[in-house]
Amino acid sequence: xxxxxxxLLGVGVVGSAVAKAIIDDRGTTExxxxxxxxxxxxxxxxxxxxxxxxxxxxxxxxxxxxVSNPDVDVVVELMGGENPAFExxxxxxxxxxxxxxxxxxxxxxxxxxxxxxxxxxxAQLIYEASVGGGIPILNTISNELLANRIESIRAIINGxxxxxxxxxxxxxxxxxxxxxxxQRLGYAEADPTADVDGFDALYKIAIxxxxxxxTSAPVDGIHREGIGxxxxxxxxxxxxxGFTIKLIAAAQRTxxxxxxxxxxxxxxxxxxxxxxxxxxxMVEVEGDLVGPLWLQGAGAGPEPTASAVLGxxxxxxxxxSNGASQSSIDPLPLAPMVGHHxxxxxxxxxxxxxxxxxxxxxxLGDADISIRSVIQMDTDETAGQADLVIMTHxxxxxxxxxxxxxxxxxDVVVELxxxIRVESY
Ligand SMILES: NC(=O)c1ccc[n+]([C@@H]2O[C@H](COP(=O)([O-])OP(=O)(O)OC[C@H]3O[C@@H](n4cnc5c(N)ncnc54)[C@H](OP(=O)(O)O)[C@@H]3O)[C@@H](O)[C@H]2O)c1
Numbered sequence: 001x002x003x004x005x006x007x008l009l010g011v012g013v014v015g016s017a018v019a020k021a022i023i024d025d026r027g028t029t030e031x032x033x034x035x036x037x038x039x040x041x042x043x044x045x046x047x048x049x050x051x052x053x054x055x056x057x058x059x060x061x062x063x064x065x066x067v068s069n070p071d072v073d074v075v076v077e078l079m080g081g082e083n084p085a086f087e088x089x090x091x092x093x094x095x096x097x098x099x100x101x102x103x104x105x106x107x108x109x110x111x112x113x114x115x116x117x118x119x120x121x122x123a124q125l126i127y128e129a130s131v132g133g134g135i136p137i138l139n140t141i142s143n144e145l146l147a148n149r150i151e152s153i154r155a156i157i158n159g160x161x162x163x164x165x166x167x168x169x170x171x172x173x174x175x176x177x178x179x180x181x182x183q184r185l186g187y188a189e190a191d192p193t194a195d196v197d198g199f200d201a202l203y204k205i206a207i208x209x210x211x212x213x214x215t216s217a218p219v220d221g222i223h224r225e226g227i228g229x230x231x232x233x234x235x236x237x238x239x240x241x242g243f244t245i246k247l248i249a250a251a252q253r254t255x256x257x258x259x260x261x262x263x264x265x266x267x268x269x270x271x272x273x274x275x276x277x278x279x280x281x282m283v284e285v286e287g288d289l290v291g292p293l294w295l296q297g298a299g300a301g302p303e304p305t306a307s308a309v310l311g312x313x314x315x316x317x318x319x320x321s322n323g324a325s326q327s328s329i330d331p332l333p334l335a336p337m338v339g340h341h342x343x344x345x346x347x348x349x350x351x352x353x354x355x356x357x358x359x360x361x362x363x364l365g366d367a368d369i370s371i372r373s374v375i376q377m378d379t380d381e382t383a384g385q386a387d388l389v390i391m392t393h394x395x396x397x398x399x400x401x402x403x404x405x406x407x408x409x410x411d412v413v414v415e416l417x418x419x420i421r422v423e424s425y
Pocket of ligand 1: 011043044045061077078080103129130133301302305
């Protein structure tokens, strides 16, 4: 039986659940052969009421008290944000302490530097909870799937946006109404930017790309679109065509290298991703031996996230060579988004008059894009306008971007309301 002393950086939503699970034990010591003990915990505000009862001697307002404390074996970073987390993780690793983190932002932005520090010092840095909350995806890729060449990862990896899209789909409600309700119910933050604009999903796919393909992408070099342009009509039209709409984060091996992308996608109604509803997450990973796998579960929340954090802590305690930081794959170069091929859904508000379709088809044809189907949806007779929904065959992103700018300049196109990529299966 080994005793491992834990230093916590942060006792917030996740930190409180981690502290509580350590204190309550629930048979963990017996199952793992490792006794976890809380040695020190740093917070910002010592007077704040917490979801766990901690003796005041454990708490400190100085995080350096945790990272340089000789009693601490493993530092668990649950503060969030790039700074001061980067500096504190670096200090802990440099002094030979293993670090477990749930912080997607610091890992996506500074993961390379942190992993280099870990390699140099011989300490472990592992971070299962930073992607997919309770879903064991990183350790699955770096351990169970090690015999596979990973071909593709596609994921619904942000619970807030999936909750909003699920409600829009089910209720036919407007984006702004559902967002406001999600904020009232605590599913979305007061400032929802990180979620609805796709930053959170981008950090997570950057971490997955690094782990599975060895490619460290600068976060501002990854194609990112949020869900703000999705309208209730898009759900209605997509459904008539056999699809729903999800925010997809993808990392895919292509001939040009690794393509990383985050954007809303049309997903066929008959694939597993289409029925991942509410705040649930799903990661679809495809290896050359195993084929496609789907891991689904709670992508956030205190207890599921604590499950991943403590799994990492116990793994570190049991074997110092069982971590994500040990991966050393030859990195794939980054592939540009303009080389992406897929089908597209285009929704236009167009003049309801003869010849419109011919003009639109000419623009698409000139850009080497062929039309699969066209449906004229809602017509506004007073305004003399109609919704035109076009599904294309598979086309090149660069060609579609060129066509979009030419379509916008056509007199008969009142508005190009939405362009949504279609996931292929
Ligand atoms: N919430 C989830 O479901 C979830 C899921 C997966 C991953 N994560 C990740 O887990 C991390 C923590 O998330 P959370 O939701 O638990 O955040 P949180 O509730 O805001 O907790 C953050 C904690 O860190 C402390 N803290 C922040 N800055 C500090 C500083 N400079 N010095 C000392 N203490 C500091 C805060 O102290 P005070 O309490 O005194 O303010 C608080 O206890 C983030 O990286 C997040 O992305 C969260």
